[in-house]
Amino acid sequence: MVASAFALAAFAVAPAAAEPAASPASDATAATAATATTVSAASTAPRNKQGKASRTWKVRTEKQLRTAVRKANRTKAKDRIVLVRTIRFATGRSARGGVGRGDLDVRADLVVLGRGRTINAKKVDRVFDVRSGTRLVIKRAKLRNGAPAETESGGLIRSRGTVEVRKSHLLSSTVTGAGASGGAVMNEGGTLRLVDTRVRGNEAERAGGGIEAAGGSTFLVRTRLTGNATGAVPGNGGGLHLTGTGDVLVRDGLVSGNTASAEGGGLWNSATGTFVVERTTIRRNSAAGAAADQGGGGLFNDGGSLTVRGSEIHDNTATGAAGSGGGVLNNLGTLVVATTEVRDNTAPRAGGGIEANLGSTTLVGSTLRANSTGAAPGNGGGLHLTGAGKVLVDTTQVLGNTAVEGGGLWNAATGQLSVTGSTISGNTATGAAADQGGGGIYSDGTTSVSGSTIASNTATGAAGSGGGVLNNQGTLTLTGTTVQGNAAKRAGGGIEANLGTTTVARSVLQSNDAGTAPGNGGGLHLTGTGSVEVTQTKVYDNTAVEGGGLWNSATGTMVVRDTHLRGNTASGAAADQGGGAIYNDGGDVEVMGATIEANRATGAAGSGGGVLSLNGDLTVGWTNLDGNTAPRAGGAVEVNGGSADLSNVNARGNATGAAPGNGGALHITGAGTVTWTDGSITGNDASNEGGGLWNSSAGVLTATGIVFDANTAPEGPDAYNDGGTMSVNGVPVLPGTGT
Numbered sequence: 187m188v189a190s191a192f193a194l195a196a197f198a199v200a201p202a203a204a205e206p207a208a209s210p211a212s213d214a215t216a217a218t219a220a221t222a223t224t225v226s227a228a229s230t231a232p233r234n235k236q237g238k239a240s241r242t243w244k245v246r247t248e249k250q251l252r253t254a255v256r257k258a259n260r261t262k263a264k265d266r267i268v269l270v271r272t273i274r275f276a277t278g279r280s281a282r283g284g285v286g287r288g289d290l291d292v293r294a295d296l297v298v299l300g301r302g303r304t305i306n307a308k309k310v311d312r313v314f315d316v317r318s319g320t321r322l323v324i325k326r327a328k329l330r331n332g333a334p335a336e337t338e339s340g341g342l343i344r345s346r347g348t349v350e351v352r353k354s355h356l357l358s359s360t361v362t363g364a365g366a367s368g369g370a371v372m373n374e375g376g377t378l379r380l381v382d383t384r385v386r387g388n389e390a391e392r393a394g395g396g397i398e399a400a401g402g403s404t405f406l407v408r409t410r411l412t413g414n415a416t417g418a419v420p421g422n423g424g425g426l427h428l429t430g431t432g433d434v435l436v437r438d439g440l441v442s443g444n445t446a447s448a449e450g451g452g453l454w455n456s457a458t459g460t461f462v463v464e465r466t467t468i469r470r471n472s473a474a475g476a477a478a479d480q481g482g483g484g485l486f487n488d489g490g491s492l493t494v495r496g497s498e499i500h501d502n503t504a505t506g507a508a509g510s511g512g513g514v515l516n517n518l519g520t521l522v523v524a525t526t527e528v529r530d531n532t533a534p535r536a537g538g539g540i541e542a543n544l545g546s547t548t549l550v551g552s553t554l555r556a557n558s559t560g561a562a563p564g565n566g567g568g569l570h571l572t573g574a575g576k577v578l579v580d581t582t583q584v585l586g587n588t589a590v591e592g593g594g595l596w597n598a599a600t601g602q603l604s605v606t607g608s609t610i611s612g613n614t615a616t617g618a619a620a621d622q623g624g625g626g627i628y629s630d631g632t633t634s635v636s637g638s639t640i641a642s643n644t645a646t647g648a649a650g651s652g653g654g655v656l657n658n659q660g661t662l663t664l665t666g667t668t669v670q671g672n673a674a675k676r677a678g679g680g681i682e683a684n685l686g687t688t689t690v691a692r693s694v695l696q697s698n699d700a701g702t703a704p705g706n707g708g709g710l711h712l713t714g715t716g717s718v719e720v721t722q723t724k725v726y727d728n729t730a731v732e733g734g735g736l737w738n739s740a741t742g743t744m745v746v747r748d749t750h751l752r753g754n755t756a757s758g759a760a761a762d763q764g765g766g767a768i769y770n771d772g773g774d775v776e777v778m779g780a781t782i783e784a785n786r787a788t789g790a791a792g793s794g795g796g797v798l799s800l801n802g803d804l805t806v807g808w809t810n811l812d813g814n815t816a817p818r819a820g821g822a823v824e825v826n827g828g829s830a831d832l833s834n835v836n837a838r839g840n841a842t843g844a845a846p847g848n849g850g851a852l853h854i855t856g857a858g859t860v861t862w863t864d865g866s867i868t869g870n871d872a873s874n875e876g877g878g879l880w881n882s883s884a885g886v887l888t889a890t891g892i893v894f895d896a897n898t899a900p901e902g903p904d905a906y907n908d909g910g911t912m913s914v915n916g917v918p919v920l921p922g923t924g925t
Contacts, residue, residue, distance in 0.1 A: 300327025340372030368398030421447030511541030592628030652682030733769030847873025
C-alpha cells in the first residue's frame with residue numbers, strides 16, 4: 187500500500203496544453219498538489235482525435251520514467267514526460283525485459299520535455315527503442331552514455347518509427363560488436379529529425395559513429411556532429427552513415443572532428459542513397475582507409491547522389507597509405523558541389539580537395555583552395571579524376587592547391603574534364619620528371635577549357651613541365667581562355683603537350699616562362715609525335731631558352747593560323763637556339779595568316795628573332811614579320827637545315843646584331859632550302875651581310891615576286907649569297923656577292 191501511494195504522488199496529471207514550469211519551486215508545488223489530490227486523467231486531460239486523453243508526467247527518478255513510458259504505451263494519445271531532475275539508469279540491471287529493464291520501449295506517441303536535464307544510461311543499454319508507426323519527440327534533453335548489448339545498434343535511440351529531437355544533446359554512447367552501427371542513433375527505415383541538436387563523442391563498430399540511417403529519411407537542421415568515430419569493420423561514416431535507399435538532408439549544421447577508420451570521416455552516402463548538404467561546415471574530419479578508393483575525410487559518396495550547396499569543407503584529411511579525397515571522395519556516384527568552398531584538405535594519394543573515382547562530378551560557383559596531396563603518387567591537389575568518369579568545373583575558382591601532378595586539377599587517361607568560366611590560379615605541381623607538372627591542370631585524357639583564366643601556376647620539379655597545363659598523351663582543347671604568368675622548370679611555361687592532340691583557339695598565351703632546364707616553349711611546348719593547332723590566338727610576352735612563344739618537336743606537327751605573336755623572347759646563347767616567337771626542332775610547322783612582331787632572340791649567338799626552324803619543314807603564308815631581332819642571324823627567320831616555303835609573306839623592320847649579324851629578314855644556315863614567293867622585304871637591317879636575305883655556302887634560296895625597299899647592310903643590303911645557290915626575282919646572285 188505504501189508503494190502505491192508513492193506511485194500516485196510521483197505523477198502529477200495536468201492538461202496537455204499547460205507547459206510544465208521550469209523553476210524548482212513550481213516543481214515542488216506541483217508535487218505537493220499531486221500528493222494531496224488524485225486527479226482522473228480521463229476526466230481532465232484534453233483529448234486527441236480518437237477521443238483518447240493525453241497526459242503529462244513529471245518524473246524525477248528512473249523508476250518514475252519507466253512507469254510513465256509504460257503507461258503512455260497503453261494509450262494512443264500523445265503523452266508528455268517532463269524531466270524534473272537528471273535520470274540515471276541503475277547499473278547491474280538486466281538489459282532485457284521491455285520498459286521495466288534496459289532501454290525504454292516506446293510503443294505509442296510520446297513527447298519528452300527535458301528542460302535541459304539528462305537521461306544517463308550509465309552504459310546499461312540505449313535509452314529509447316521506438317517501434318514502427320510510433321512518434322517520439324525529445325526537446326531540450328541530454329541523453330548520454332548509452333551502450334546496448336553487443337552487436338546491437340543505436341547507442342541512445344533505435345527507431346523504426348518517427349523520431350524528432352530538438353535543442354538536445356546526444357552524447358558519449360557506444361555500440362560494439364559485428365554490424366553494430368549508429369553510436370548515438372539508429373534510424374531503421376523510419377523518419378529521423380534532429381533540430382538544434384548536438385551529437386558528440388559517440389562510437390560505432392561498423393558505421394555511423396554518430397548516426398546510422400538504414401534507409402528511411404533523415405533530416406539534420408542546425409545540428410552539430412562532433413567527435414564521433416567508427417571502428418574498423420568496415421568503419422565508415424564517422425559522423426553519419428546512410429545504408430541502402432534512403433534520403434538524408436543536413437542543413438545549417440556543423441560536422442567536425444569525426445573519424446572513420448575507412449571512409450567518410452564526416453558523412454557517408456550509400457550506392458542508392460540521396461544525400462543533400464546545405465549551408466553546413468564540414469571541418470577537421472578524417473578517414474583512414476588505406477586503399478585508393480577509400481578516404482573522403484569530409485564526405486564519401488559510394489555511388490549514390492550527393493549534393494553539397496552553400497557549404498564549407500575544410501581541414502579534413504584522408505590519412506591511409508593510398509587514401510584519396512581529403513575533402514570529398516565521389517566513388518562511382520553523382521556529386522554536385524555548388525557555391526561551396528573546399529579548402530585546406532589533404533590526401534596522401536590523390537584529390538587533396540576532391541577525388542572523383544569514375545562517376546559524375548560537377549562543381550558550380552565554388553572554390554577549391556589550398557588543398558594538397560602527398561607523394562603516393564600525389565596527383566590532383568584540388569581535384570583528381572580516376573578512370574572513365576566525367577568532371578565539370580564551372581564558374582569555379584581553383585586557387586593555391588599543391589600536388590606532384592596537377593596542382594589544381596588532374597584528369598585520367600579515360601576521363602573527361604570540362605572547365606568553363608573558371609579561374610585556375612596560383613597552383614603548384616612539384617613532380618621532377620619531364621612528363622610531370624601541370625601546375626594548373628594535368629590531363630592524361632580528354633580535357634576542354636573554355637572562357638577561363640589559367641594564371642600564375644607553377645611546375646617546380648627539376649624537369650617539371652606545363653606551368654599552366656600539361657597534356658600528357660591526351661586531347662586538350664582551350665577556347666576563349668587566358669593562360670598567363672605561369673612558369674615551368676623544363677618546358678611549356680604556359681602549356682606542355684606531351685604527344686597527344688592540343689588545340690588552342692581564340693585564346694591568350696601571355697607572360698609565361700619555360701625556365702632553363704632546358705627551358706623551351708614559353709607559351710606552349712610540344713614533346714614527341716603530337717599535334718598542336720593554335721588559331722586566332724594572342725601569343726604575347728612569353729619567355730624561354732628556345733621558342734619564347736611556341737616550340738615544336740622533331741616529330742611534331744604544329745599549325746598556327748590567324749594568330750598574333752608579339753613580344754616573345756628566346757634567350758638561348760647557341761647559334762641553333764633562339765626563335766623568339768616560334769622554334770621548330772625538326773618537325774612540321776605551318777604558319778598562316780599570322781602577325782609575328784617585336785619578338786627577340788637575345789642569347790649571345792641567338793638566331794631567328796621571329797622564327798627558327800632547325801632541320802624541319804616550315805611553311806609560312808599570308809603572314810607579316812615585323813620588328814623582330816636576333817644577335818647572330820635571321821632577324822625575322824632563321825632556317826638551319828631543312829626546308830622552308832614562304833608565300834605572300836612581308837618582312838619589315840627586322841634586324842640582326844653584330845655576332846656576326848647576317849640576314850636581317852631571313853638567314854639560312856647549312857644545307858637549308860628556302861623558297862619565298864610573293865611579298866615584300868622592306869626596312870630590314872643586318873650589321874654585316876644581307877640586310878634582307880642571306881644564303882649559306884650549302885644553302886638554296888629562291889625568291890620570286892619580292893618587293894625590296896630600304897634594307898640596309900654593309901654587304902648586300904637586299905641579299906647576300908655566301909656560296910650556295912641563290913636567285914632573287916629570277917636573277918642569280920653569285921657566290922660571295924650581294925645585291
